[in-house]
Amino acid sequence: MRAVVYDRFGGPEVLHLGQVPEPEAGPGRVRVRVEAVGLNPFDGTVRSGAMESAFRTRLPGVPGLEVAGVVDQVGDGVTGVAVGDRVMGWTSRGAAELAVLKRWARVPDGVDPAQAAALPVAGEAARRALRILAPRPAETLLVHGASGGVGGIATQLAVAAGVRVVGTASAARQDRVAGFGATPTTYGPGLVRRVRALLALTGTAPAVDAVLDAAGAGVLPDSIELRGGTDRVLTLADPEGPALGVELSERAEPSSDDLADLAALVARGEVSVPVAAVLPLAEAARAAELVDGGHAGGKVVLVPTGPGDAR
Known part of the structure; x- marks a missing residue:
């Protein structure tokens, strides 16, 4: 499948489109066909190699900690969600056509993929x-x-x-x-x-x-x-x-219930999600520059298809 990858550590310029194996939904996980992926400063820290002393990154690396998409595979032991449901949640290699979520919540009607992908982190x-x-x-x-x-x-x-x-x-x-x-x-x-x-x-x-x-x-x-x-x-x-x-405070404590509550506020128009830019996977380097610069003014989101994102 297509994914944004980096084969070596470095700045945004190391990001490019590539092919990686399709992930499978293991026990307690769901796999989604990605509609949007949110980028975060942590992605740049890992991509730079600065986190190698804390944990090793499997190359080729794929950025993206949060995604929104449509469930296409449900792992053993998972209940309450089915193939075809729209969900958003936390992942580890999200900038791809498919991603596996470890925690998730449903995307309510009225919340678009970019908003949903910008919410979890x-x-x-x-x-x-x-x-x-x-x-x-x-x-x-x-x-x-x-x-x-x-x-x-x-x-x-x-x-x-x-x-x-x-x-x-x-x-x-x-x-x-x-x-x-x-x-x-x-x-x-x-x-x-x-x-x-x-x-x-x-x-x-x-x-x-x-x-x-x-x-x-x-x-x-x-x-x-x-x-x-x-x-x-x-x-x-x-x-x-x-x-x-x-x-x-750096330690994340992901909660599906909290995410669902926040998404409901967004759906009702009570909370606005600051999304600074939505770019195709092919422009991942540009997206990373915005995030690394620290002044994007909101979340930067990648989508699997778009202008210039040729297959």
Whole structure:
């Protein structure tokens, strides 16, 4: 079958279309005919070879941790799902025509493949972060990267729970953050002053109650100052966090129930999935450049067919 592969470690340029054996749905697994696959920064870390000291990557490697597709094979012991069902979930080699899922949820009507493929990883991270920080109604949560995949979902869930959210994003994406119900501001020099000015306008204290860093762009020192310490400051993306006394949460805890709940919110129009780009498999290198650059402004999704994706 066709897949996006890399035969050696390196940058986005090592990605190309190739042929790999078709996977089989083992016990407790389902196989899907892929409709869309979401890309994540972790894909680039593995592709670069940086993870080889932690675990070995089988070459040729295939990126893609999350997919949406139609079930075409059901493994032993699997119940509640049948061939022909539309599902989304977690995989390990998703940028291909077929992928095997280890956990999944049904895709509701009204949720397109790109939205569905963008949900599993970002949705899990957003839910995990909010559970750790536990912002309460009327508290103020500062979200870095509020226009992106993880930050955008976390922002919307927090706002829906009655939390005041101040969200950082680029100048070009301020309207998106405002559309999520948050108070937008730009990142960069002067952040502490800008956030405090926004807090003053709302009549709240000069310190925020919690901080979620979904950007990993060196924002932790300012975040600690705005919080007045490291308590309830969490990063999902900055490896320097622990050195500053800030919790770094990297361990994913995939939940099919959580994914189904989030998909239902999307189907009802209560949560919007920030999708920055949808590209064919043949443009995987370009897609990886967007993800590696860290400023895509949402999830980057690959689809098995499209312009330029010749068979």
